[in-house]
Amino acid sequence: MDRLTHISTYVNVFLMEKMLCCTPLLTTPLQRSDADELAARFRALADPVRLRLLSLIADRGEVCACDLVVPLGISQPTVSHHLRTLFEADLVARERRGRWIHYRLVDSTVDALRQALAPAIVSS
Amino acid sequence: MDRLTHISTYVNVFLMEKMLCCTPLLTTPLQRSDADELAARFRALADPVRLRLLSLIADRGEVCACDLVVPLGISQPTVSHHLRTLFEADLVARERRGRWIHYRLVDSTVDALRQALAPAIVSS
DNA sequence: GATCGATATTGACGGTTATCTATGGATAGG
DNA sequence: CCTATCCATAGATAACCGTCAATATCGATC
Numbered sequence: 001m002d003r004l005t006h007i008s009t010y011v012n013v014f015l016m017e018k019m020l021c022c023t024p025l026l027t028t029p030l031q032r033s034d035a036d037e038l039a040a041r042f043r044a045l046a047d048p049v050r051l052r053l054l055s056l057i058a059d060r061g062e063v064c065a066c067d068l069v070v071p072l073g074i075s076q077p078t079v080s081h082h083l084r085t086l087f088e089a090d091l092v093a094r095e096r097r098g099r100w101i102h103y104r105l106v107d108s109t110v111d112a113l114r115q116a117l118a119p120a121i122v123s124s
Numbered sequence: 125m126d127r128l129t130h131i132s133t134y135v136n137v138f139l140m141e142k143m144l145c146c147t148p149l150l151t152t153p154l155q156r157s158d159a160d161e162l163a164a165r166f167r168a169l170a171d172p173v174r175l176r177l178l179s180l181i182a183d184r185g186e187v188c189a190c191d192l193v194v195p196l197g198i199s200q201p202t203v204s205h206h207l208r209t210l211f212e213a214d215l216v217a218r219e220r221r222g223r224w225i226h227y228r229l230v231d232s233t234v235d236a237l238r239q240a241l242a243p244a245i246v247s248s
Numbered sequence: 249g250a251t252c253g254a255t256a257t258t259g260a261c262g263g264t265t266a267t268c269t270a271t272g273g274a275t276a277g278g
Numbered sequence: 279c280c281t282a283t284c285c286a287t288a289g290a291t292a293a294c295c296g297t298c299a300a301t302a303t304c305g306a307t308c
Contacts, residue, residue: 048159
């Protein structure tokens with residue numbers, strides 16, 4: 001392990017204290033229930049349409065659902081379906097403002113998933 | 125953004141230079157082809173059995189496939205099928221030694237996925 | 249080379265998911 | 279109210295996926 005990876009690991013370990021969900025994958029054998037929860041969240045990321053939706057939402061900070069249909073070239077109900085999936089995985093939050101519904105990224109969930117992929121701390 | 129997050133971001137950005145695969149999700153709108161590739165990799169993580177396999181492999185450093193059947197309580201062909209999925213996603217490598225096949229984690233792929241979830245660098 | 253043991257592959261079955269069209273519910277403006 | 283607009287839901291269909299039993303393949307040993 002080189003020096004920078006080492007530093008990065010320690011910074012991440014320190015930040016981990018603040019995290020809530022999702023047992024780390026790579027530091028200790030995963031229990032069945034933890035595996036189920038983690039898999040459910042990764043399943044929400046396992047579709048190209050949802051990744052592009054997330055990407056657009058992250059890029060613009062906050063997006064009206066109406067602005068997410070045309071760029072992806074799929075039907076409005078399909079977009080709605082995927083947004084629901086992301087919402088139920090806690091990856092996005094939504095807020096109604098008049099006729100429109102605005103979506104934004106839930107940073108803490110993304111952080112937690114990133115942490116779940118953090119490398120094990122090597123003792124040597 | 126607090127100080128530690130700031131440091132972590134810069135360390136990660138620096139390490140990113142060495143990475144190969146997977147366009148970051150959250151820094152710029154994702155192209156269709158990049159989304160397809162990323163989704164394919166997340167799909168490999170989107171199953172509890174595969175997560176537990178990865179976890180066991182990571183924990184032990186290197187594992188014989190024969191030691192992965194009993195702990196999960198599923199049939200040998202199913203384990204083999206999932207190991208194949210992980211292998212094709214480049215998440216594990218395998219090496220035949222005599223009659224046995226040993227699996228180990230491919231750290232760079234896990235790192236790349238973690239990087240793909242890295243937060244956008246805020247300019248302010 | 250016959251056999252045994254470790255893995256992979258095949259084929260089938262049931263459950264899940266992505267997509268569409270059609271429809272319904274909510275909200276703003278006239 | 280009536281209508282137009284935004285968004286979600288329902289229902290249908292096709293493709294995909296996880297699982298298992300059965301079978302094939304590959305390497306070691308006798």
